[in-house]
Amino acid sequence: MRSARAFTPVFLACCALLAGPTAWAQGAAAASADAPPQAQPAALLPEVVVSGSRSERAIEEVPATIDVLSGEALDPARVQDIRDLARELPNVSVQRSAQRFGAVAPGGTGREGNAGFNIRGLEGNRVLLTVDGIRVPRELNSGVFGSAAFGRDHYDLGLISRVEILRGASSALYGSDGLAGMVAMFTTEPKDLLKDGQKLAGRAGVQLDSADHRRGLGLTLAGRASETVQWLGSVQAGRSEALDNQGENQALNSSRTAPNPQDDRNHALLGKLVVTPGGGQRHTLALEQVDKSSALEGYSARTTSDTGTLDLDARTDMRRTRLSWDGRYRVDGAWADELRATVGHQRSESQEVATELRTATPNTRSRDVSYTERLWQGVLQAEKTRPLGPDWSHKLVYGADVSVATLGNLVTGTAPPVYESYPLQRFPTTRETTAALFVQDEFASERWSLIPALRYDHFALDPQSSPLYPLPAASLSGSALSPKLGAILRPAPGWSVFANLAAGFKAPSPLQLNNYFENPLGNYKTLPNPELKPETSRTLELGTRATTGALDWEAAVFTGRYKDFIEDLVLVAGSGAPGDPLQFQAVNRGQVRLSGFELKGTLALGPATDLRLAYGQTRGKDTALDRPLNSVNPAKLVLGLQQRLGDWKLGATLIHVAKKSAGDIAQTLSGGQQPFATPSYTTLDLSASWPLRPGTRLSVALHNLTNRKYWEWTNVRGIAANSPVLDAYTAPGRALSVAMVTDF
Numbered sequence: 021m022r023s024a025r026a027f028t029p030v031f032l033a034c035c036a037l038l039a040g041p042t043a044w045a046q047g048a049a050a051a052s053a054d055a056p057p058q059a060q061p062a063a064l065l066p067e068v069v070v071s072g073s074r075s076e077r078a079i080e081e082v083p084a085t086i087d088v089l090s091g092e093a094l095d096p097a098r099v100q101d102i103r104d105l106a107r108e109l110p111n112v113s114v115q116r117s118a119q120r121f122g123a124v125a126p127g128g129t130g131r132e133g134n135a136g137f138n139i140r141g142l143e144g145n146r147v148l149l150t151v152d153g154i155r156v157p158r159e160l161n162s163g164v165f166g167s168a169a170f171g172r173d174h175y176d177l178g179l180i181s182r183v184e185i186l187r188g189a190s191s192a193l194y195g196s197d198g199l200a201g202m203v204a205m206f207t208t209e210p211k212d213l214l215k216d217g218q219k220l221a222g223r224a225g226v227q228l229d230s231a232d233h234r235r236g237l238g239l240t241l242a243g244r245a246s247e248t249v250q251w252l253g254s255v256q257a258g259r260s261e262a263l264d265n266q267g268e269n270q271a272l273n274s275s276r277t278a279p280n281p282q283d284d285r286n287h288a289l290l291g292k293l294v295v296t297p298g299g300g301q302r303h304t305l306a307l308e309q310v311d312k313s314s315a316l317e318g319y320s321a322r323t324t325s326d327t328g329t330l331d332l333d334a335r336t337d338m339r340r341t342r343l344s345w346d347g348r349y350r351v352d353g354a355w356a357d358e359l360r361a362t363v364g365h366q367r368s369e370s371q372e373v374a375t376e377l378r379t380a381t382p383n384t385r386s387r388d389v390s391y392t393e394r395l396w397q398g399v400l401q402a403e404k405t406r407p408l409g410p411d412w413s414h415k416l417v418y419g420a421d422v423s424v425a426t427l428g429n430l431v432t433g434t435a436p437p438v439y440e441s442y443p444l445q446r447f448p449t450t451r452e453t454t455a456a457l458f459v460q461d462e463f464a465s466e467r468w469s470l471i472p473a474l475r476y477d478h479f480a481l482d483p484q485s486s487p488l489y490p491l492p493a494a495s496l497s498g499s500a501l502s503p504k505l506g507a508i509l510r511p512a513p514g515w516s517v518f519a520n521l522a523a524g525f526k527a528p529s530p531l532q533l534n535n536y537f538e539n540p541l542g543n544y545k546t547l548p549n550p551e552l553k554p555e556t557s558r559t560l561e562l563g564t565r566a567t568t569g570a571l572d573w574e575a576a577v578f579t580g581r582y583k584d585f586i587e588d589l590v591l592v593a594g595s596g597a598p599g600d601p602l603q604f605q606a607v608n609r610g611q612v613r614l615s616g617f618e619l620k621g622t623l624a625l626g627p628a629t630d631l632r633l634a635y636g637q638t639r640g641k642d643t644a645l646d647r648p649l650n651s652v653n654p655a656k657l658v659l660g661l662q663q664r665l666g667d668w669k670l671g672a673t674l675i676h677v678a679k680k681s682a683g684d685i686a687q688t689l690s691g692g693q694q695p696f697a698t699p700s701y702t703t704l705d706l707s708a709s710w711p712l713r714p715g716t717r718l719s720v721a722l723h724n725l726t727n728r729k730y731w732e733w734t735n736v737r738g739i740a741a742n743s744p745v746l747d748a749y750t751a752p753g754r755a756l757s758v759a760m761v762t763d764f
Contacts, residue, residue: 110636189524300350585610
């Protein structure tokens with residue numbers, strides 16, 4: 021935890037300076053009407069975010085870069101899944117590789133679907149994902165599961181009303197997994213549909229997309245049962261097929277570059293009850309379920325010769341169910357103005373099954389791999405605002421955060437390798453407990469805001485003994501101290517400069533702790549590692565925001581050092597000779613440095629015309645191995661033009677992505693093969709929306725108008741430049757999506 025200790029003296033010194041005896045004496049005074057604007061209720065401010073500070077505030081009052089997607093930014097014609105969310109965001113991406121299945125051998129790709137978010141070059145479980153404050157299940161992807169992989173697309177955007185993407189370490193407020201940033205999603209509230217005086221309101225929608233032949237329907241109803249009770253119910257359903265590419269080879273074997281036939285189905289439900297009994301209380305009870313399944317005919321797994329795999333069928337299922345309660349109380353006490361409590365229970369189940377017909381004996385075999393997470397999470401948070409004399413205000417946010425997760429896995433099937441018997445576990449069922457205390461102290465004047473924060477986490481991984489896991493299981497516990505210091509300077513009206521110095525951490529996973537696989541015929545095995553340490557980060561971000569006449573813009577530069585990266589399956593001992601097997605472990609080895617910048621802005625060219633610009637670039641290097649970091653995406657430039665013609669809205673978006681040069685790619689392929697370096701590309705998207713009648717709007721989006729053939733780096737990493745099936749990894753060509761939404 022060297023990175024956390026390096027920040028602690030700075031943090032404590034700032035707190036001591038800012039919270040000296042005089043300041044605290046002033047802070048004990050009663051609130052007055054002379055409090056500066058920053059202390060006024062967040063509801064009076066234009067755009068409010070939560071993820072940057074654990075409390076509602078204007079986005080201009082957060083010393084970090086945050087993208088907020090709501091309203092038109094979530095138009096279902098343009099955004100139908102999380103891959104679309106990142107389409108126009110520089111330094112943010114979602115991986116979705118082509119599904120090319122293999123039954124047991126490593127190397128199958130795309131089985132996790134929309135795998136998860138990449139923020140400024142870091143991805144997977146290093147990005148914290150939440151829905152209504154409850155953590156989303158983690159990614160599971162390891163060679164010991166063969167080609168099985170479980171991604172993090174536990175969402176249905178038909179249930180989501182707002183998305184906040186926080187860039188940079190968030191561990192000071194949210195704990196583990198916030199090493200790279202955070203994606204916080206918020207489900208629809210009854211107030212989003214109900215207008216003043218309405219007892220019943222609703223929203224119905226239909227969407228079509230030619231890129232994956234998607235057909236979706238959704239219905240949401242909201243009602244006001246009384247002056248104190250509101251309710252909401254939503255159901256979403258959809259079907260789709262394989263995501264198109266620009267591969268033209270339709271062969272029914274491994275030379276195929278066209279997508280494999282695929283049938284996807286998804287269903288999602290959301291129920292909410294909101295009770296406001298008075299006295300500043302508000303209680304929200306939510307039940308959410310997202311269920312996704314996919315069936316695939318694996319033509320690309322079939323042999324091109326007389327021996328090998330003759331046929332392969334695959335199925336994936338994913339379900340997440342959440343029950344949560346969020347309570348808010350107005351206490352107006354000396355210790356808090358508002359108290360908030362959140363309790364959530366979530367269960368997720370993921371399964372992948374592959375059945376293979378082959379020429380060898382036995383001629384059929386199957387692999388059935390499942391992964392489960394059960395989570396209890398509770399948060400108690402208090403907020404207190406008070407004036408500090410005539411020019412300063414003081415806002416304190418503090419609380420406790422406890423989560424208990426049980427993670428399990430099971431591998432079964434038919435015709436196992438001769439050295440194994442089914443069923444078995446690759447890691448024992450593990451109980452993961454995290455308990456934390458956090459505090460954020462904000463001191464604000466008309467010109468300055470200084471925001472130190474500190475969080476202490478203690479985590480423990482306790483595996484259960486099981487006959488399906490043959491090794492003595494290792495336990496692990498530890499702690500992390502995550503400080504943060506933010507500052508905002510407002511040198512002139514409409515202009516602010518911010519800085520954010522933060523530490524992040526990520527605890528080891530149960531799979532990394534107790535990874536098990538043994539092949540005595542091949543003389544290799546994996547071992548637990550109870551000596552693993554948390555991954556840590558130190559990041560610095562400097563930025564400025566301004567509104568100058570018709571121009572609204574923001575720019576930021578960032579840099580970060582990440583230590584003790586956990587690398588899976590590292591050779592630690594053994595020669596591979598009989599009696600001396602190769603031994604692999606997860607170890608703390610990587611040290612990474614990332615830096616870059618981002619620029620975004622909107623220029624009003626006229627009363628009905630807006631020009632948008634966004635640009636982002638990141639550079640990354642694994643300094644321990646002295647090689648580039650392959651998870652860093654090329655620079656992206658986005659130019660958008662929107663024109664309003666009465667009730668009509670027309671838009672055009674130009675996206676240019678730079679090439680991935682060979683010097684920015686770590687040479688990780690065997691046999692001297694060179695990895696494929698993606699060329700630069702430019703695409704043009706068009707969009708339009710217009711009201712068919714009051715309350716009903718039709719939206720249309722045409723993506724990749726010129727039908728440009730291109731590859732996204734995040735989807736093609738690890739593919740050789742001379743691969744004969746390179747076209748299988750191309751992005752979709754020209755595609756049309758349509759959505760109609762009616763409010764009633």
